[in-house]
Amino acid sequence: MTALRSSMPPAAVLLAVALLGAGASTTSLRAQTMEPRGPVLAVLAHQARVRSALGDLVPPERSVPQLGLEVSAPTFWRPLRVTGRLLRSTRGADDLHSLDAGVLLSVRFISLEAAYASRRSYSPESGLAHGRTAEFARAGFRARAGVGSSGFIMHLRGNAYVPTQRAAVAEDEIEGWDAESGLTYVPRSLPVTATLGYRLERFRIFGVEQEVSALTFALGVALLGR
Amino acid sequence: MPNNILRLRPPLAAFICALAFTSMLAAARAAQAQDAAAATPRAAETIALMRADLVAKRYVAVIERGNALLSSPRPLSRDEQMELWQVLAAAYYPPEVAAQRPDSAMLPLDALVRLAPDVKLPQSFSWPGLDSLLERSRSRVFAVVTRPVSEYAVSTTEPAYLTVVATRPARFRLTTISLASGVATVQDSTDARRDVMLRIRAHDGVRTLISPGRHELRVWAEDVSTGDTTVLVHHFTASGGAPPAIAAVPAFVPPTTSTVSTARRGAIVLGGLAFAGATVAIANGARAEGALRREYRADTRALIVGAAMVGAAVTGIFMERGRSRPADEETVRRARAEYDARVTAAEAAARTRLARYRVTLRIDPMEDR
Numbered sequence: 001m002t003a004l005r006s007s008m009p010p011a012a013v014l015l016a017v018a019l020l021g022a023g024a025s026t027t028s029l030r031a032q033t034m035e036p037r038g039p040v041l042a043v044l045a046h047q048a049r050v051r052s053a054l055g056d057l058v059p060p061e062r063s064v065p066q067l068g069l070e071v072s073a074p075t076f077w078r079p080l081r082v083t084g085r086l087l088r089s090t091r092g093a094d095d096l097h098s099l100d101a102g103v104l105l106s107v108r109f110i111s112l113e114a115a116y117a118s119r120r121s122y123s124p125e126s127g128l129a130h131g132r133t134a135e136f137a138r139a140g141f142r143a144r145a146g147v148g149s150s151g152f153i154m155h156l157r158g159n160a161y162v163p164t165q166r167a168a169v170a171e172d173e174i175e176g177w178d179a180e181s182g183l184t185y186v187p188r189s190l191p192v193t194a195t196l197g198y199r200l201e202r203f204r205i206f207g208v209e210q211e212v213s214a215l216t217f218a219l220g221v222a223l224l225g226r
Numbered sequence: 227m228p229n230n231i232l233r234l235r236p237p238l239a240a241f242i243c244a245l246a247f248t249s250m251l252a253a254a255r256a257a258q259a260q261d262a263a264a265a266t267p268r269a270a271e272t273i274a275l276m277r278a279d280l281v282a283k284r285y286v287a288v289i290e291r292g293n294a295l296l297s298s299p300r301p302l303s304r305d306e307q308m309e310l311w312q313v314l315a316a317a318y319y320p321p322e323v324a325a326q327r328p329d330s331a332m333l334p335l336d337a338l339v340r341l342a343p344d345v346k347l348p349q350s351f352s353w354p355g356l357d358s359l360l361e362r363s364r365s366r367v368f369a370v371v372t373r374p375v376s377e378y379a380v381s382t383t384e385p386a387y388l389t390v391v392a393t394r395p396a397r398f399r400l401t402t403i404s405l406a407s408g409v410a411t412v413q414d415s416t417d418a419r420r421d422v423m424l425r426i427r428a429h430d431g432v433r434t435l436i437s438p439g440r441h442e443l444r445v446w447a448e449d450v451s452t453g454d455t456t457v458l459v460h461h462f463t464a465s466g467g468a469p470p471a472i473a474a475v476p477a478f479v480p481p482t483t484s485t486v487s488t489a490r491r492g493a494i495v496l497g498g499l500a501f502a503g504a505t506v507a508i509a510n511g512a513r514a515e516g517a518l519r520r521e522y523r524a525d526t527r528a529l530i531v532g533a534a535m536v537g538a539a540v541t542g543i544f545m546e547r548g549r550s551r552p553a554d555e556e557t558v559r560r561a562r563a564e565y566d567a568r569v570t571a572a573e574a575a576a577r578t579r580l581a582r583y584r585v586t587l588r589i590d591p592m593e594d595r
Contacts, residue, residue: 047527049525051518051521051522052518053514053516053517053518053521055517056517057517058517058518058521061522145497145501147494147497147498147538147539147541147542148490148494148542148543148545148546148547149542149545149546149547150538150541150542150545150546151545152538152541152542154497154498154501154535154538155501156501156504177512179508179512180508181501181504181505181508181531181535182531183501183531183534183535183538185538196530196531196534197531198505198508198509198525198527198528198530198531198532200508200509200512200513200525200528202512202513202514209514209516209517209518211513211514211518211522213509213525213527213528215527215530215531
């Protein structure tokens with residue numbers, strides 16, 4: 001656990017990088033262009049690599065394709081949006097899946113995120129899913145930056161996980177974290193989005209340390225345009 | 227066959243009898259009408275006799291003939307009516323004091339000013355007393371008449387004029403309403419006048435006021451002394467070429483130039499590199515410690531995303547539009563001259579199209595409301 005904590009990324013470093021990148025790229029962009037006005041619905045495809053370990057016991061890496069949906073919708077208060085993401089393995093209901101639902105508070109190109117998250121882990125002995133789901137509270141940030149007037153938007157996310165099932169975990173307060181970066185293309189004349197991204201997620205569930213690394217593709221539609 | 231003829235005979239006989247009866251009835255009616263027409267003298271003849279009686283100062287005879295003519299079934303033309311009312315008024319109010327019946331004279335005079343608000347009595351009937359009575363009639367009756375001609379040729383430069391006459395000063399407004407579209411156009415209006423010529427235009431230089439088709443023409447008149455209003459309605463058919471479409475000339479937009487500063491390019495590159503660097507950092511530096519890190523290498527797929535970000539940043543430099551600023555004076559002057567030439571050409575084309583636009587208005591017989 002100490003190892004986990006000591007290797008805790010460097011959330012502050014990531015945030016600093018995000019601020020630097022976003023700040024550099026958005027000097028001439030208005031705040032309104034950073035988040036779409038209306039709801040955004042996207043279909044996600046993850047090509048995930050799942051690695052897990054229990055002490056020194058390390059089962060073989062598993063490759064799990066996932067499909068899912070991501071939704072982001074505005075609320076009555078413009079800076080606040082609700083978000084949700086559901087990913088399921090294409091290999092069956094008992095395989096890797098994840099669910100996130102939360103709110104996003106945006107100030108210009110930076111957003112603060114608070115969410116509920118549920119994850120399913122793998123057994124290092126069998127290499128299969130545990131069949132048990134762990135629930136977390138998740139908090140973090142997102143940064144977005146437009147690449148000039150090209151229609152490209154880069155984004156970066158970082159989140160820390162806090163367990164909601166105290167009995168199932170050790171004494172550590174922070175059980176895991178995730179980081180995600182991506183490049184989204186939003187054509188000027190069409191309300192659609194296309195995203196290529198990378199995501200790394202690691203956490204400890206029921207004593208098993210798990211790392212999920214995924215290449216993500218997403219196709220979305222911004223229902224009220226940009 | 228003989229049986230069939232026998233069977234048809236009774237209905238055939240009844241039909242022939244009915245035909246004969248109808249023809250006889252029609253002939254009898256025609257003869258009756260011919261007798262009635264022959265018995266009634268022609269209006270012009272009667273009025274001529276009335277004139278002769280008036281010259282001979284046989285006023286009672288004039289009035290009797292006039293009343294007989296008014297009660298006859300034969301319709302009178304407008305001119306005949308006017309002549310009848312004048313002769314009757316002169317008979318009711320002659321210069322001889324003993325024969326004067328001013329109250330009775332007002333009735334034909336009122337009828338006369340309703341037909342022609344600006345009427346003047348002929349020299350043969352006119353004398354100061356009757357003239358002042360006519361003025362009194364004019365002042366107590368508010369009547370308005372229009373005097374359209376049956377056909378007008380209207381172009382953009384040559385409007386049509388409709389003469390309108392009132393007994394008292396009135397404000398006038400002329401409106402045309404397209405019966406196809408329902409669009410109403412106020413063509414002309416005036417302040418207090420007794421007689422005016424109201425203008426009817428087909429095009430005002432910007433929009434078409436009268437298109438080919440059926441229209442309604444309304445003359446609204448308001449008596450300035452009493453506030454009484456009256457509306458006279460005509461219908462007319464406009465025929466001619468299609469109305470000219472005048473293209474709107476867009477406003478002049480001063481030319482601008484846009485430049486992308488080196489700092490802006492640098493910011494885009496720096497942003498791209500920062501995000502790409504963060505992606506690689508996530509894949510390498512943020513991994514789990516211990517067994518997992520020892521057993522597996524970092525996911526190299528993050529490099530794909532990082533490379534895409536660098537590529538997007540490079541693309542962004544070339545696609546960046548930069549900030550626009552006004553062009554130099556010479557460029558603006560040249561653009562202005564080109565714009566002015568375009569406007570002049572457009573105006574000339576519009577003038578030509580407008581000059582060609584002509585419509586003919588054919589007025590239906592008048593209806594008063």
